[in-house]
Structures are given as C-alpha cells and as structure tokens.
Amino acid sequence: MSRFNDDNLRLAKEIIGRYPKARSATIPLLHLAQQQEGHLSDEAMAHVAELVGATPAEVLGTASFYEMFKFEPVGRYLINICGTMSCALGGSDELLAHAEKVLGVKVGGTTADGLFTLERAECQAACTEAPNMQVNYRHCHRMTNELFDRLVDDLRSGRRDGDIPAHGTLARVRQQIPAERAVGPAALDDRGAPAWLPAKEVGG
Amino acid sequence: MSSYRWAAGYIDDGDRPKIVTSRFHLEDSYTLERYLATGGYQALRHALARTPAEVHDEVRGATVLGRGGAGFPAGTKWGLMPADKYPRYLVVNGDESEPGTYKDRLLMELDPHQLIEGSLIAAYAVGLAQVFLYIRGEMPLAHERVATALNEAYVAGYVGKNILGTDFSVDIVLHWGAGAYVVGEETALIESLEGKRGEPRLKPPYFPAAIGLYGQPTIVNNVETLSNLPWIMANGAAEYVRIGTETSPGTRMVAVSGHVERPGVFEIVNGTTTFRDLIYGDDFCRGIRNGNQLKAFVPGGGSAPWFTAEQLDLPFEGKLVGAAGSMLGSGAIMVMDHTTDIPAAALTLTRFYAHESCGQCTPCREGGTWLERVLQRVVDGRGTSADLAQMKEIGTSICPGEFPHASSSRHGLDATPFPYKMTTICFVGPSAYAPVHSALTLFPEEFAARVRDRVQIPVTAVQ
Numbered sequence: 289m290s291r292f293n294d295d296n297l298r299l300a301k302e303i304i305g306r307y308p309k310a311r312s313a314t315i316p317l318l319h320l321a322q323q324q325e326g327h328l329s330d331e332a333m334a335h336v337a338e339l340v341g342a343t344p345a346e347v348l349g350t351a352s353f354y355e356m357f358k359f360e361p362v363g364r365y366l367i368n369i370c371g372t373m374s375c376a377l378g379g380s381d382e383l384l385a386h387a388e389k390v391l392g393v394k395v396g397g398t399t400a401d402g403l404f405t406l407e408r409a410e411c412q413a414a415c416t417e418a419p420n421m422q423v424n425y426r427h428c429h430r431m432t433n434e435l436f437d438r439l440v441d442d443l444r445s446g447r448r449d450g451d452i453p454a455h456g457t458l459a460r461v462r463q464q465i466p467a468e469r470a471v472g473p474a475a476l477d478d479r480g481a482p483a484w485l486p487a488k489e490v491g492g
Numbered sequence: 493m494s495s496y497r498w499a500a501g502y503i504d505d506g507d508r509p510k511i512v513t514s515r516f517h518l519e520d521s522y523t524l525e526r527y528l529a530t531g532g533y534q535a536l537r538h539a540l541a542r543t544p545a546e547v548h549d550e551v552r553g554a555t556v557l558g559r560g561g562a563g564f565p566a567g568t569k570w571g572l573m574p575a576d577k578y579p580r581y582l583v584v585n586g587d588e589s590e591p592g593t594y595k596d597r598l599l600m601e602l603d604p605h606q607l608i609e610g611s612l613i614a615a616y617a618v619g620l621a622q623v624f625l626y627i628r629g630e631m632p633l634a635h636e637r638v639a640t641a642l643n644e645a646y647v648a649g650y651v652g653k654n655i656l657g658t659d660f661s662v663d664i665v666l667h668w669g670a671g672a673y674v675v676g677e678e679t680a681l682i683e684s685l686e687g688k689r690g691e692p693r694l695k696p697p698y699f700p701a702a703i704g705l706y707g708q709p710t711i712v713n714n715v716e717t718l719s720n721l722p723w724i725m726a727n728g729a730a731e732y733v734r735i736g737t738e739t740s741p742g743t744r745m746v747a748v749s750g751h752v753e754r755p756g757v758f759e760i761v762n763g764t765t766t767f768r769d770l771i772y773g774d775d776f777c778r779g780i781r782n783g784n785q786l787k788a789f790v791p792g793g794g795s796a797p798w799f800t801a802e803q804l805d806l807p808f809e810g811k812l813v814g815a816a817g818s819m820l821g822s823g824a825i826m827v828m829d830h831t832t833d834i835p836a837a838a839l840t841l842t843r844f845y846a847h848e849s850c851g852q853c854t855p856c857r858e859g860g861t862w863l864e865r866v867l868q869r870v871v872d873g874r875g876t877s878a879d880l881a882q883m884k885e886i887g888t889s890i891c892p893g894e895f896p897h898a899s900s901s902r903h904g905l906d907a908t909p910f911p912y913k914m915t916t917i918c919f920v921g922p923s924a925y926a927p928v929h930s931a932l933t934l935f936p937e938e939f940a941a942r943v944r945d946r947v948q949i950p951v952t953a954v955q
C-alpha cells in the first residue's frame with residue numbers, strides 16, 4: 289500500500305544513521321513500516337530495501353523469518369495465547385478453547401469485524417504467571433475465562449485504548465540520541481583502539 | 493511485603509543477599525532519579541577512576557558465570573578477543589525466550605539503568621566502541637523502559653560522548669527483535685543484528701569474540717550477566733565471591749513455574765540453594781500445589797533433561813547438575829505434579845523447538861518435525877510401540893550416542909552426565925529431543941500405557 293510517510297522517513301533515516309551498516313536497520317524499519325500500516329506490504333518492504341541498500345527479496349527473506357511480521361492485515365488486536373510448558377501446565381489449552389468460543393474464530397482466524405486475530409504463541413517470559421497471553425504483545429498474566437471476557441469487552445469499547453495501541457505499534461517511547469551527545473556508529477574502517485584504551489593494554 | 497504489584501512474579505521473602513534485584517521493591521525503580529538516589533552510576537565512576545585492565549581484572553576475579561545458558565565466565569570471554577583488532581562491539585542479549593525463563597524481562601523493565609551501567613563497564617574494560625542492546629520484540633514495556641532510561645542517561649551525560657567528562661565515549665543503540673527463539677543464540681543474534689534471517693553461524697569459531705558483528709571482535713553477554721557488573725565494581729570481586737560457592741559465586745535469578753503453591757522469580761544464592769529449597773522452602777515456592785506429589789521437574793529451561801524427586805537435594809551448581817545428567821541453563825525450573833500427563837507435557841516443549849527450528853540442519857528441521865508428529869500421535873492415543881522406538885531413532889540422528897539423563901532408582905538407572913554429541917549447528921535440534929528422551933526414560937510406563945490403551949487424557953489432569 290504505502291511507502292514511509294514524511295515523519296517516518298525522517299525517523300527511518302535517523303535509525304539507519306546509528307548503525308555501522310545500514311542493513312542492520314532492517315528489522316527496526318520493518319517494525320516502523322508495520323506501525324504505519326498494521327502489516328507489511330510489498331511496497332513498504334521495497335522502500336525499506338531501498339533505504340538499507342538491500343534488494344526487496346533480501347528484505348522479504350529477512351522479514352519472513354520473524355513471527356511478528358505480518359504480510360496480510362490482522363485484527364486491530366492480536367491475541368497471542370501461550371501454549372508452552374508452564375502455561376500448558378497452568379491451563380492454557382482451556383483458555384485457548386474459551387477464546388475460540390468467545391471470539392467465534394479458530395486459531396489463526398480474524399473476527400468478521402476486523403477487531404481480533406487469535407494466535408497460539410510460544411513462551412512469553414512470564415512463566416510464573418501462567419496462563420499468559422498478550423494483546424498486541426502487552427502481557428496479560430494469570431488469565432481466567434472471566435478476565436478474558438472482561439478484556440475483550442474493554443477492548444471492544446475502547447476502554448484500553450490508552451495502554452494498548454493498535455497492532456503494529458510496539459513501544460510508544462523511542463530512543464533519542466541528542467546530536468551533541470552522540471558518538472556515532474563505530475565505523476568499520478576505523479581500525480584504531482578507542483581513545484580511552486591505553487595501547488599497552490590492548491587485548492585486555 | 494514480599495511481592496510487588498509492579499514486579500509480577502518476583503518474590504523476595506527471607507533474608508537473601510540482593511545483587512541484581514535490590515531495587516525491585518521500589519515502585520519507581522526504573523527511573524534515573526531513583527537509580528541515582530540508590531547508588532546508581534557510582535560504580536561507573538569507580539570504574540572510570542581505574543584503568544580498563546584493572547576493571548577487566550576485577551570482573552575476571554568475580555568469575556561471573558554467563559547467565560544466558562552456557563555459564564561461561566564473562567571476564568574470561570572478554571579476554572578471548574584478538575589484540576589489536578578494532579572496532580569491537582558489545583551485543584546485549586535481551587532475547588529471553590527459553591521456555592520457563594523469566595528474569596531478563598524483569599531486569600529490563602525494573603532496573604534498566606543497572607543494565608546500562610553494566611554495559612558501560614564492559615565497554616570501558618575491553619574497549620568496545622559501540623553497544624547494541626537487543627531486546628526481544630514481544631516485550632514492548634521493556635523496550636519503553638530501556639528507551640526512556642537511555643534517553644535520560646544520554647542527557648545526563650552517562651552515555652554517549654565523553655562520559656562523565658572523560659575520554660570514554662560510547663553509544664548504546666537500542667535494537668529489537670521480531671519474534672524468533674533461535675535468535676537468542678549468540679551468532680544468530682549477530683546475523684539478526686546485521687539485518688538478516690536469524691540463523692546460527694557454523695562453528696568454529698565457537699565464540700564471536702574473534703569474528704562477530706560485521707566480522708569484528710564481538711562480545712555477546714546476557715542481560716543478567718551484565719546487570720551484575722555495577723555491584724561488582726561498587727563492592728569488589730572479593731565481596732562477590734564471598735556469596736555462593738567457589739565454582740558458582742554470587743547470586744542467580746531463578747524462575748520456578750508450574751505446579752507449585754507459589755510460583756515465583758527469586759534471586760538465590762548461587763551454588764548452595766537446592767532444588768528442594770526452591771520447590772518446598774517457605775521463602776520460595778512452599779511445596780506442590782494442593783498438597784500434591786512431585787512427579788518431575790525441568791531444572792534449567794525447556795532444553796534441559798528432567799529431574800525427579802531423587803535429584804531434589806542437588807544444589808544450583810553447574811558441575812553437579814551436569815554430572816547428574818542435566819544442566820542449569822537459564823535459571824528456569826518447571827514443576828510437574830503427579831496429575832501431569834507426562835507425554836502431553838513433553839509435547840508442549842518438543843512442539844516449541846520443532847516450531848522454532850531455523851531449518852538449516854536436516855536433523856533438526858526434519859527430526860524436530862517428526863518428533864512432534866509422532867509424539868502428538870502417541871499423546872492422541874493413536875500411537876504404537878513402533879512409534880516409541882522411532883522417536884529414539886530420530887533422537888539418535890540428532891544426538892548420536894547416549895543422551896544425558898538423571899538416575900532413577902525406580903527403573904534401576906544410573907545418570908548419564910551432560911553434555912551430548914550433536915549433528916546440528918546449535919542446540920535447538922537436541923532440545924526438541926531432550927523432553928522426549930527424559931519422558932521416555934523416566935516414565936516409560938506412561939508411554940506403554942498410552943500405546944496399549946490408546947486413551948486420551950487432557951494436558952492438565954484434574955487439580
């Protein structure tokens with residue numbers, strides 16, 4: 289659908305400028321594209337490729353490796369229910385079955401109103417709080433059927449808009465490196481030891 | 493108080509030394525203001541007042557074992573970089589995704605400045621020209637907290653050009669992943685940071701210290717490992733090694749999940765705390781839920797071979813646990829009570845590793861998929877005894893020779909110690925087999941019954 293808009297293009301260039309090689313910015317830029325559109329379109333990936341100096345095929349090759357990048361539109365809320373051991377021991381199969389019933393879709397499906405996509409996910413680094421799920425990657429600990437129902441209601445009515453942005457937006461705070469404080473990327477052709485390292489101590 | 497609303501899962505009951513979780517009880521622990529008020533960035537000042545070599549020696553002297561899984565001492569690893577090759581990089585591994593592991597996310601969300609300070613100490617000690625802090629994609633809160641902390645630290649002069657008015661200058665760039673477990677493997681992390689698919693690199697070289705990011709010397713360290721450094725610089729290696737044991741000094745963060753009364757994340761004394769303490773201790777998990785019996789536990793993350801009650805008195809010490817047939821890995825214990833359906837529980841892990849295979853190695857890509865399918869069939873009650881033999885055969889194609897396992901007096905088995913041989917580039921392949929092998933070895937009767945009776949039982953049986 290779209291290339292980066294002006295604001296995001298500026299941001300993209302700023303991000304690229306932090307790395308010794310532009311291609312390192314591929315994943316952050318793909319996230320930015322997904323934030324703009326909710327998923328990754330061919331045109332967006334071609335724009336990323338152009339910016340990082342790779343071919344569109346290379347960018348697609350990278351993007352397709354990672355679970356979080358979606359090539360088709362998903363619901364405004366992506367619900368990931370963890371199914372790995374700790375959560376399974378804590379009853380995640382039941383939670384998943386409940387979610388399928390309440391949303392009226394199977395795993396992988398999106399509700400007709402385009403609000404919810406349901407996925408089964410792997411370990412979410414919250415194992416003591418089983419069963420876990422995430423909405424747009426925001427953790428929801430110790431879920432029960434009742435908590436799930438309430439969450440879905442809240443999301444439908446927009447009551448969680450303040451803390452759960454639409455799919456594609458991950459962090460709402462970005463790193464900002466003030467120009468006067470920035471060292472800049474450690475260039476590959478700068479072969480010298482850093483200033484603070486006395487030559488005699490080289491190699492540690 | 494022992495647990496905190498803002499630190500889900502963290503429990504600090506009892507009188508344990510705190511090295512990395514000392515601010516977790518404070519609601520605003522992640523702010524620069526609180527960090528400075530509680531001694532923050534003093535360790536960096538100490539470090540900068542000494543030579544880089546002295547700082548490196550202090551870290552070497554503390555023998556901080558890597559907390560990412562392999563347990564290699566950080567100071568020694570730093571010393572593996574070739575002399576005279578620059579620039580050198582630091583990649584902070586914040587990709588936490590090993591099943592059962594829950595600590596790095598807390599450290600990033602609750603004490604991001606501690607991690608930043610630790611990274612700066614590492615960079616100063618061995619001349620790392622740029623730091624990349626790689627956070628798992630599915631952790632937006634950690635990302636926001638670390639981004640905010642970095643923004644504050646830059647403005648305050650702790651990160652960037654001429655730190656604290658010295659000639660020490662380094663940028664810390666926040667980077668993040670996009671969902672792929674295998675990217676946690678350090679060479680895959682580097683590939684990913686180069687903008688590529690996160691596929692582990694062929695070994696050797698075994699460490700990226702010589703040839704890492706962009707082919708340059710690179711240190712990859714885990715979030716918890718680096719979070720120890722401010723305390724070590726502030727208090728000295730001598731104080732650090734007074735905690736824990738000679739081979740496993742300091743503390744460790746451990747998550748205990750599954751069928752215990754009180755699952756939690758604890759900072760424990762390394763080397764001496766036993767699995768019994770952790771699972772049954774009043775200050776820890778307070779026993780198995782509902783007064784049930786312990787059936788088995790995974791001692792070191794989903795990749796680790798399983799233990800049973802016979803191994804409860806082992807301390808959290810790498811060599812002893814290795815000799816007993818498993819590993820400590822990433823500080824993650826998953827507990828199964830007597831109601832657990834063992835084949836189904838094993839499937840939740842094998843499915844994970846099969847799903848997360850990057851596909852480079854045939855034994856992992858094909859073997860993992862087949863293990864999952866065959867085990868699923870057995871769990872569904874459609875398996876045969878030939879399936880059990882086939883799973884072992886597939887396992888042998890991934891790990892030739894005897895696979896490590898715990899002793900079991902019930903089955904007259906002695907332990908087969910760690911490690912195993914493997915035909916794959918990384919540990920994902922063997923990890924798909926580990927739960928199957930443990931389950932088959934320690935609970936053969938459950939498989940025999942399953943293929944005989946062909947009944948179907950839910951993953952979690954009645955409580």
Ligand SMILES: Cc1cc2nc3c(=O)[nH]c(=O)nc-3n(C[C@H](O)[C@H](O)[C@H](O)COP(=O)(O)O)c2cc1C
Pocket residue numbers: 557558559560561562563564566585586587588589590673674675676677678679712713714715717718918919920
């Ligand atoms: C498949 C696989 C996944 C891994 N995942 C992680 C991880 O999520 N976080 C981590 O710190 N180390 C992980 N490791 C270990 C890293 O390869 C590496 O040993 C570690 O980050 C080094 O840091 P340390 O020495 O401070 O522990 C993983 C290893 C393998 C083989």
Ligand code: SF4
Pocket residue numbers: 674691692848849850851852853854856857916917918919920921922
């Ligand atoms: S063992 Fe599996 S995950 Fe690891 S490199 Fe080989 S195919 Fe990839």
